[in-house]
Every structure is written in C-alpha cells, then in structure tokens.
Amino acid sequence: MTISSFVPPHRTLMGPGPSDIYPQVLQALSRPTIGHLDPLFIGMMDELKELLKYAFQTQNDFTIAVSAPGSAGMETCFVNLVEPGDKVIVCRNGVFGERMRENVVRCGGEAIVVEDDWGTPVSVSKVEQAIAQHPDAKILAFVHAETSTGAVSDAKTLGALAKQHDMLTIVDAVTSLGGVPLLVDEWQLDAVYSGSQKCLSCVPGLSPVTYSPAAIEVIKSRKTTVQSWFLDQSLVLGYWSGDGKRSYHHTAPVNSLYALHESLVLLKNEGLENAWQRHKDMHLLLREGLEKLGLSFVVEEQSRLPQLNAVYLPEGVDDAAVRTQLLEEYNLEIGAGLGALAGKAWRIGLMGYGARRENVALCLKALETVLK
Amino acid sequence: MTISSFVPPHRTLMGPGPSDIYPQVLQALSRPTIGHLDPLFIGMMDELKELLKYAFQTQNDFTIAVSAPGSAGMETCFVNLVEPGDKVIVCRNGVFGERMRENVVRCGGEAIVVEDDWGTPVSVSKVEQAIAQHPDAKILAFVHAETSTGAVSDAKTLGALAKQHDMLTIVDAVTSLGGVPLLVDEWQLDAVYSGSQKCLSCVPGLSPVTYSPAAIEVIKSRKTTVQSWFLDQSLVLGYWSGDGKRSYHHTAPVNSLYALHESLVLLKNEGLENAWQRHKDMHLLLREGLEKLGLSFVVEEQSRLPQLNAVYLPEGVDDAAVRTQLLEEYNLEIGAGLGALAGKAWRIGLMGYGARRENVALCLKALETVLK
Structure with a gap:
C-alpha cells in the first residue's frame, strides 16, 4: 500500500464545526x-x-x-x-x-x-x-x-x-x-x-x-x-x-x-459587538432563505443561536443523500442531526469567518437545487 | 495594549523537542x-x-x-x-x-x-x-x-x-x-x-x-x-x-x-532503518565535536540515545547565559537540564529532520565560539 501526501479539497464548512478557517x-x-x-x-x-x-x-x-x-x-x-x-x-x-x-x-x-x-x-x-x-x-x-x-x-x-x-x-x-x-x-x-x-x-x-x-x-x-x-x-x-x-x-x-x-x-480588530452583529445579520439572511424553501427551525425564535441553525428535514427527503450531494457537487458541508435529532434535522453553521454573505448565498442556492 | 500578528523567527531547534519540523x-x-x-x-x-x-x-x-x-x-x-x-x-x-x-x-x-x-x-x-x-x-x-x-x-x-x-x-x-x-x-x-x-x-x-x-x-x-x-x-x-x-x-x-x-x-519514504542509521551517524559526528570541545556525556556509551545528547556543563560556565547567547546570536535552541540535571547539563537534540549535517555543524561552531 503506497500512501502519498494528503491534499484535501477546499470545502465550505457550514456544519456545527470545524467552521471555515480564516x-x-x-x-x-x-x-x-x-x-x-x-x-x-x-x-x-x-x-x-x-x-x-x-x-x-x-x-x-x-x-x-x-x-x-x-x-x-x-x-x-x-x-x-x-x-x-x-x-x-x-x-x-x-x-x-x-x-x-x-x-x-x-x-x-x-x-x-x-x-x-x-x-x-x-x-x-x-x-x-x-x-x-x-x-x-x-x-x-x-x-x-x-x-x-x-x-x-x-x-x-x-x-x-x-x-x-x-x-x-x-x-x-x-x-x-x-x-x-x-x-x-x-x-x-x-x-x-x-x-x-x-x-x-x-x-x-x-x-x-x-x-x-x-x-x-x-x-x-x-x-x-x-x-x-x-x-x-x-x-x-x-x-x-x-x-x-x-x-x-x-x-x-x-x-x-x-x-x-x-x-x-x-x-x-473586528470588535466583539461587530462580530455578534454580523452573526445575527447573516442568520436573518439565512433564515429568510430557508423559510422560503419551506424549512422550519427546531428552536423557537427567541432562543435561536444565529451561528447554529437547526432545521427539520422536509418530508420524504433522504438525509444522507442530500448532504453527500452538497459535499460532492458543491464542496459544501452542512451538519447532520445529533442524538435525538439524528435523521430528523440538519445543522447549518454560520460561525466566525463562515458568517459571510457568500456562504449564505451558496448554501441557499445549493439547497434549493438539491431539494428540487 | 495593541496586539498584532505573531511572526516568529526561524530557529534551529536542537533541544529535547519540539524538534525542527519538516x-x-x-x-x-x-x-x-x-x-x-x-x-x-x-x-x-x-x-x-x-x-x-x-x-x-x-x-x-x-x-x-x-x-x-x-x-x-x-x-x-x-x-x-x-x-x-x-x-x-x-x-x-x-x-x-x-x-x-x-x-x-x-x-x-x-x-x-x-x-x-x-x-x-x-x-x-x-x-x-x-x-x-x-x-x-x-x-x-x-x-x-x-x-x-x-x-x-x-x-x-x-x-x-x-x-x-x-x-x-x-x-x-x-x-x-x-x-x-x-x-x-x-x-x-x-x-x-x-x-x-x-x-x-x-x-x-x-x-x-x-x-x-x-x-x-x-x-x-x-x-x-x-x-x-x-x-x-x-x-x-x-x-x-x-x-x-x-x-x-x-x-x-x-x-x-x-x-x-x-x-x-x-x-x-526514507525507511525506518535509514532513519535510525541517520540518527546514529549524526550523533557520532556531534559526539566527536563535543568531545573536542571538552564536553563529556551524562550517559555511558552503550546506553546513549543518538537523538538526545546530554552533556555536562564545563566548569564555571553560566548555563542560562550560554543558552541565551546561542538563541539570540545564532537562533539556535539547545535544551536545559531537567530535574536532577537542571543547571548541570545541556540536552542537545538530533531528532527527525533535525538530525542533519548542517545542524551538527551549526551547533558545534556556535558552541565553540560561545564557550571560548
């Protein structure tokens, strides 16, 4: 078995972490x-x-x-x-x-x-x-x-x-x-x-x-x-x-x-308050798009973390198949459900450097296409 | 207090680890x-x-x-x-x-x-x-x-x-x-x-x-x-x-x-046996030079690790001053003694990528100059 250097692709990381690295x-x-x-x-x-x-x-x-x-x-x-x-x-x-x-x-x-x-x-x-x-x-x-x-x-x-x-x-x-x-x-x-x-x-x-x-x-x-x-x-x-x-x-x-x-x-350098606001802004943008796709949040609005968006899978959708398609076709990682939510929800992260407009756009467009 | 990016110098690491990284x-x-x-x-x-x-x-x-x-x-x-x-x-x-x-x-x-x-x-x-x-x-x-x-x-x-x-x-x-x-x-x-x-x-x-x-x-x-x-x-x-x-x-x-x-x-790719031999060869080279400088080993010959050379400090030498001079003037790190050997010995590492002829040469010449 010959093993050579490992060269990973560039993924966009929108799962529960690791997040996109600066x-x-x-x-x-x-x-x-x-x-x-x-x-x-x-x-x-x-x-x-x-x-x-x-x-x-x-x-x-x-x-x-x-x-x-x-x-x-x-x-x-x-x-x-x-x-x-x-x-x-x-x-x-x-x-x-x-x-x-x-x-x-x-x-x-x-x-x-x-x-x-x-x-x-x-x-x-x-x-x-x-x-x-x-x-x-x-x-x-x-x-x-x-x-x-x-x-x-x-x-x-x-x-x-x-x-x-x-x-x-x-x-x-x-x-x-x-x-x-x-x-x-x-x-x-x-x-x-x-x-x-x-x-x-x-x-x-x-x-x-x-x-x-x-x-x-x-x-x-x-x-x-x-x-x-x-x-x-x-x-x-x-x-x-x-x-x-x-x-x-x-x-x-x-x-x-x-x-x-x-x-x-x-x-x-960004400032904590600005970072918090950026997470919130990107969350609102993502939320709007997810709701347009008919996806609903696991957590009530007042307790939602902007950086971790858990949404229920639409009826009849194959959890693993969708995540695999996002990964293989878009180099986009979103998170699976864990524990009680396994197979029932996805976890979409907007964390740190990942809380950017381009990530939100990619995620929404890719999900829209894959879920069609 | 303004803190900016940390940009370390390039050190040659010949202490007990971390060793020089490939x-x-x-x-x-x-x-x-x-x-x-x-x-x-x-x-x-x-x-x-x-x-x-x-x-x-x-x-x-x-x-x-x-x-x-x-x-x-x-x-x-x-x-x-x-x-x-x-x-x-x-x-x-x-x-x-x-x-x-x-x-x-x-x-x-x-x-x-x-x-x-x-x-x-x-x-x-x-x-x-x-x-x-x-x-x-x-x-x-x-x-x-x-x-x-x-x-x-x-x-x-x-x-x-x-x-x-x-x-x-x-x-x-x-x-x-x-x-x-x-x-x-x-x-x-x-x-x-x-x-x-x-x-x-x-x-x-x-x-x-x-x-x-x-x-x-x-x-x-x-x-x-x-x-x-x-x-x-x-x-x-x-x-x-x-x-x-x-x-x-x-x-x-x-x-x-x-x-x-x-x-x-x-x-x-190098092969384990070759790596072992390289460590041994570089150790013998270092040993020859250290003995010429009048330094003696802590460990008897038959139990010496080639990758970690503990030698006694010469009489009257200031441990910390020598190590600081090596670091500041040559960007060379050698190790201090630990525990029972603190202040009494140095530990010179020849580990992995650090077990190279250029490292041995630098260490010997720098030590020779500093100890004069």
Missing part, C-alpha cells in the same frame, strides 16, 4: 515552530491570555487555552472543581448537557439532572426548584449554546441564580464564544470553557478556559488530588503563569497556539 | 480544513493508522493518535489499563518515570517503584527482583528513551520479562519512535505511546498510541469506568474504527493530523 489563521499556523520555553513564545502566550480575556469579557487572571479539544476543556473544569461526593446540578437539553453529567459521575460526584426538551433552553424555574431541593449542591453546570440543537440558554440569569445560592457555575461556551454575547464577569460565571473551531474560526484542537477567583479558591482548597495529571490546573498554572520562570508541564501545541492568537487578533 | 509538514499543516466526519478525512485517518503501524512496527489494529500531547498519551495508557487497587511496577530513572508513577497513583493504583540513577538505563535485574517480590503486579511500566537524561533502556528484554510473568507493559516511546529501533510486536509490548514533536518532526500536540490485543482485552474487561471521558479508548474507538459509520466523539484536530500524516509519509 486564511490568515492558516498562514499563522504554518509559521516556523519555536520552542515552547522560548522567551518569544512566552511573550506570545502572554498576549494570548490578554486576547482570551477580551473574548471572554473577563479580568480573570487564569484564562488560558487547554492543549486539547473542547471536550477536554469540559473535562478540565469538572476534574478540577468536582471532588468525590460533591453534588452538581446538571442541566441537560442536548448532547453536551449529557456529556457534563458523564463527567460529574466519572469524577465521583453526584449529578442532579434538570431535564429540558431538546431544542428548548434550560428552564430557569426548574433550576430554581432543583436548588431548593438540593441546597447542598456545590455547582450548577449548564450549556450556554447547545451545539446539538442550536438553542441558547440564559447564562446571565443562571449565573445570578447560582451566586444567590453560593454555588459555582461551570458553563459550556464552546459554540457561543465570539458568536453571541458572553460576558463572563458581568454574568458572574466561574469556570467557562470553549473551543477553537467554532466562532473563533481557528483550527480544531484547543480549548480556551477561564476561571473566576472563586473557582481558583475551590481548586486551591481541594482535599483530594485531581484525578488527571494532564488536566491538573494547579500544575498547568506553573507554565502559563505570568510571573518569573515558566516551569515545564507538557509540550505546548506551538503552531496551534499561533493560529489561536491570530484568530483572536482578528476578533479584537 | 518544511513539507508545515505545508501540510496549513492545507484547507475539512470536516472531521468528511469521507475524505476518514480516508486520511485510515492511511494514518497504516503509517503509524509501520512506524511502531506493529500489526495492532488499535493504533491511533490521541488528540493531545505526549503527556496525554501517557495518561491515556494508564487510565485505560489501570483500575483502582491494581499493582503497577514503575521504573524510574528520570522525569518521565516519575510522571508514570504519578499517573498510577491518580488512577487509584499501587505503584511499586524500581529506582535507577538518572542517566542510567532501567536495571533488568532490579525489575526481576521487583516482580519476584510482587508476583501479583499487573503491569510493568517503563520509559524506553528517557528524554530527561538521554538514556535508552532495553525494551526488548523488559517486554519479554513481563510476558514471562503474564504482565502487561506500558512503554513511553515519546523520544524513541523514529529515532532508534522500536519493534512493538517483536518485543511483545502492550501499550506504547509517543509524541509527534520528537523524531517524527511533526508539530507538537499529538500522541501516537498502539495497543496489543492483550491490552485491548484488559480494557474491554474492566470492572470500573475509565475516569476520563476524553481519554476513554472504548469511546474513541468508535470514531477511529475502520468498519462502517464513524460515531462522533470529539472534534479531531484536523490540521495537526494532516501534518502527522505527512511526517509519517516522509518517514516511510
């Missing part, structure tokens, strides 16, 4: 690798922390990128904050809420599940009830933007509710960061993780995370050792910390961090 | 991102498995790349194979043996440490004694090529010893893969992990791993759930598996996997 980010990615303890690299990491603080709208000192995909970012928050026996209220309204529950259990915690239908936001009143029933719960965990359904939940209200009851929050912002308002400090969120490959339009493989001083306090006062060596934030901090000499923990993914830095420079 | 690998890295469930990407992953099997010299079906650096590869092997209460004999002759011990403890296992001096290989007779004292030990864990000292251990003999006693082996091959002989099947090794950023000369951030059928059997018959969701190989297998539909686990680091694929194509 050309500047791909350029940054292939710049010469330097050492992970090189003073110039450490300077770059300091800038990266500042840029991430801007993206998260936080002053949290401990704002870094985990050297692995968003799922590892999720696990990082859980393994560092949950100790065996801890009670965690987990809101489940899609795939990623269930993954949070799995994480709690694997940390030896007790998960109290607040269930909502797929496609609906987390119910604040149900969370209130759960807190009333479990006043000893330590953490409230929820997904801000459910990538499996396209529903956004009210992170501001949930954050305030947790603070009223002296609970920490763990928040999944994988799909929200950079696409819709996310104000970590103003909303009083404690441990928030995201992914590089959604609205930041960077390559997949990194997970930005930020921890409030209250979360850091809990990490520092743990009674048990974090079960993961790789994700133990007290060890990682020695490498990312701004003061003095950096201590070696693991070899940082140097080139991927160049790419993340570049994507955040682009976000900062 | 230009073709950087090119592959920046090819257009496609979806992680795209049929073309899945085809690339199948090729990648074949290429990894060649590099590891194994027929193991379950041979993949963990979506995170080598330390996560280490943790993957331990969390999947060690259950609470399991006894693991861990050989410690440097930083990474100690990290293995940490992993055993964090998995709830009992670590029996076999201690050897830094810079010496693992003592086979000490391991025999430990096995005799602990016949109920389930796993023997050791580092094939200690990156902190440059010593290679006899993985073949240790592998056979473990099999005689019906034990599994977990082997750290982070620095050995592609640089010195590593014959996973012939040596009967069970769970072997490596890193992308050493002798493969790919960017840092991925960890190739391979599991023997015996290791898979142990994973499948676990009584407890793997403590890590992200690293749970029974879940990951659904994505990497060759048969039928791929199930989503996490978003693969698409571009980094392009790069790994390219680096392995280059290794296959």
Whole structure:
C-alpha cells in the first residue's frame, strides 16, 4: 500500500464545526515552530491570555487555552472543581448537557439532572426548584449554546441564580464564544470553557478556559488530588503563569497556539459587538432563505443561536443523500442531526469567518437545487 | 495594549523537542480544513493508522493518535489499563518515570517503584527482583528513551520479562519512535505511546498510541469506568474504527493530523532503518565535536540515545547565559537540564529532520565560539 501526501479539497464548512478557517489563521499556523520555553513564545502566550480575556469579557487572571479539544476543556473544569461526593446540578437539553453529567459521575460526584426538551433552553424555574431541593449542591453546570440543537440558554440569569445560592457555575461556551454575547464577569460565571473551531474560526484542537477567583479558591482548597495529571490546573498554572520562570508541564501545541492568537487578533480588530452583529445579520439572511424553501427551525425564535441553525428535514427527503450531494457537487458541508435529532434535522453553521454573505448565498442556492 | 500578528523567527531547534519540523509538514499543516466526519478525512485517518503501524512496527489494529500531547498519551495508557487497587511496577530513572508513577497513583493504583540513577538505563535485574517480590503486579511500566537524561533502556528484554510473568507493559516511546529501533510486536509490548514533536518532526500536540490485543482485552474487561471521558479508548474507538459509520466523539484536530500524516509519509519514504542509521551517524559526528570541545556525556556509551545528547556543563560556565547567547546570536535552541540535571547539563537534540549535517555543524561552531 503506497500512501502519498494528503491534499484535501477546499470545502465550505457550514456544519456545527470545524467552521471555515480564516486564511490568515492558516498562514499563522504554518509559521516556523519555536520552542515552547522560548522567551518569544512566552511573550506570545502572554498576549494570548490578554486576547482570551477580551473574548471572554473577563479580568480573570487564569484564562488560558487547554492543549486539547473542547471536550477536554469540559473535562478540565469538572476534574478540577468536582471532588468525590460533591453534588452538581446538571442541566441537560442536548448532547453536551449529557456529556457534563458523564463527567460529574466519572469524577465521583453526584449529578442532579434538570431535564429540558431538546431544542428548548434550560428552564430557569426548574433550576430554581432543583436548588431548593438540593441546597447542598456545590455547582450548577449548564450549556450556554447547545451545539446539538442550536438553542441558547440564559447564562446571565443562571449565573445570578447560582451566586444567590453560593454555588459555582461551570458553563459550556464552546459554540457561543465570539458568536453571541458572553460576558463572563458581568454574568458572574466561574469556570467557562470553549473551543477553537467554532466562532473563533481557528483550527480544531484547543480549548480556551477561564476561571473566576472563586473557582481558583475551590481548586486551591481541594482535599483530594485531581484525578488527571494532564488536566491538573494547579500544575498547568506553573507554565502559563505570568510571573518569573515558566516551569515545564507538557509540550505546548506551538503552531496551534499561533493560529489561536491570530484568530483572536482578528476578533479584537473586528470588535466583539461587530462580530455578534454580523452573526445575527447573516442568520436573518439565512433564515429568510430557508423559510422560503419551506424549512422550519427546531428552536423557537427567541432562543435561536444565529451561528447554529437547526432545521427539520422536509418530508420524504433522504438525509444522507442530500448532504453527500452538497459535499460532492458543491464542496459544501452542512451538519447532520445529533442524538435525538439524528435523521430528523440538519445543522447549518454560520460561525466566525463562515458568517459571510457568500456562504449564505451558496448554501441557499445549493439547497434549493438539491431539494428540487 | 495593541496586539498584532505573531511572526516568529526561524530557529534551529536542537533541544529535547519540539524538534525542527519538516518544511513539507508545515505545508501540510496549513492545507484547507475539512470536516472531521468528511469521507475524505476518514480516508486520511485510515492511511494514518497504516503509517503509524509501520512506524511502531506493529500489526495492532488499535493504533491511533490521541488528540493531545505526549503527556496525554501517557495518561491515556494508564487510565485505560489501570483500575483502582491494581499493582503497577514503575521504573524510574528520570522525569518521565516519575510522571508514570504519578499517573498510577491518580488512577487509584499501587505503584511499586524500581529506582535507577538518572542517566542510567532501567536495571533488568532490579525489575526481576521487583516482580519476584510482587508476583501479583499487573503491569510493568517503563520509559524506553528517557528524554530527561538521554538514556535508552532495553525494551526488548523488559517486554519479554513481563510476558514471562503474564504482565502487561506500558512503554513511553515519546523520544524513541523514529529515532532508534522500536519493534512493538517483536518485543511483545502492550501499550506504547509517543509524541509527534520528537523524531517524527511533526508539530507538537499529538500522541501516537498502539495497543496489543492483550491490552485491548484488559480494557474491554474492566470492572470500573475509565475516569476520563476524553481519554476513554472504548469511546474513541468508535470514531477511529475502520468498519462502517464513524460515531462522533470529539472534534479531531484536523490540521495537526494532516501534518502527522505527512511526517509519517516522509518517514516511510526514507525507511525506518535509514532513519535510525541517520540518527546514529549524526550523533557520532556531534559526539566527536563535543568531545573536542571538552564536553563529556551524562550517559555511558552503550546506553546513549543518538537523538538526545546530554552533556555536562564545563566548569564555571553560566548555563542560562550560554543558552541565551546561542538563541539570540545564532537562533539556535539547545535544551536545559531537567530535574536532577537542571543547571548541570545541556540536552542537545538530533531528532527527525533535525538530525542533519548542517545542524551538527551549526551547533558545534556556535558552541565553540560561545564557550571560548
């Protein structure tokens, strides 16, 4: 078997991520690798922390990128904050809420599940009830933007509710960061993780995370050792910390961090508010076209994420056949349904660099032709 | 604070890794991102498995790349194979043996440490004694090529010893893969992990791993759930598996996997034996020059890794000042000592693409000038 270089085609990525990557980010990615303890690299990491603080709208000192995909970012928050026996209220309204529950259990915690239908936001009143029933719960965990359904939940209200009851929050912002308002400090969120490959339009493989001083306090006062060596934030901090000499923990993914830095420079130059508005504008344009094609949204209007548009398949349409045709004839990727929505819905992403007029036009025209 | 694009200089990387990256690998890295469930990407992953099997010299079906650096590869092997209460004999002759011990403890296992001096290989007779004292030990864990000292251990003999006693082996091959002989099947090794950023000369951030059928059997018959969701190989297998539909686990680091694929194509084209010989030749050339400069090796000749040359600092030389001068004046990175060798030794890497005559020449001339 002779294997030669892999040369991928140019796809337009309008699924749930990875999203279309900024050309500047791909350029940054292939710049010469330097050492992970090189003073110039450490300077770059300091800038990266500042840029991430801007993206998260936080002053949290401990704002870094985990050297692995968003799922590892999720696990990082859980393994560092949950100790065996801890009670965690987990809101489940899609795939990623269930993954949070799995994480709690694997940390030896007790998960109290607040269930909502797929496609609906987390119910604040149900969370209130759960807190009333479990006043000893330590953490409230929820997904801000459910990538499996396209529903956004009210992170501001949930954050305030947790603070009223002296609970920490763990928040999944994988799909929200950079696409819709996310104000970590103003909303009083404690441990928030995201992914590089959604609205930041960077390559997949990194997970930005930020921890409030209250979360850091809990990490520092743990009674048990974090079960993961790789994700133990007290060890990682020695490498990312701004003061003095950096201590070696693991070899940082140097080139991927160049790419993340570049994507955040682009976000900062555009301005967060402008990026949010652009996502909204493109969503409205896409919505208009999809509705003209007779497609209807899974999520009610007030809870729709502009960057992830889940629409039901029209009657009698072959899910896989349509997606294959879009891919083969138009080099266009849209997402399949996941979990409860598998075979029933498509997920059309308008994330980061992908939230452009030309992408909307391509998607609408291609879908129109294929569905005829 | 205005932050603009980060443009690194071109360094010659002769530390303990990341190593000099092949230009073709950087090119592959920046090819257009496609979806992680795209049929073309899945085809690339199948090729990648074949290429990894060649590099590891194994027929193991379950041979993949963990979506995170080598330390996560280490943790993957331990969390999947060690259950609470399991006894693991861990050989410690440097930083990474100690990290293995940490992993055993964090998995709830009992670590029996076999201690050897830094810079010496693992003592086979000490391991025999430990096995005799602990016949109920389930796993023997050791580092094939200690990156902190440059010593290679006899993985073949240790592998056979473990099999005689019906034990599994977990082997750290982070620095050995592609640089010195590593014959996973012939040596009967069970769970072997490596890193992308050493002798493969790919960017840092991925960890190739391979599991023997015996290791898979142990994973499948676990009584407890793997403590890590992200690293749970029974879940990951659904994505990497060759048969039928791929199930989503996490978003693969698409571009980094392009790069790994390219680096392995280059290794296959060169041929493993040729790559091993090139590392040896360049090591002999470097050694000759270093000895002329009056530098002496930390490791005895018969246990020296050609790709990682640890030499003692000459009397009265300022460690950091020399390394800074090399970096600033020659754009040359050599490695500092780690752990017990901090401030006492340098580590000069000749890994993968870095094992070239021009690198040896630059290093020797620059060192000669700076040390004058």
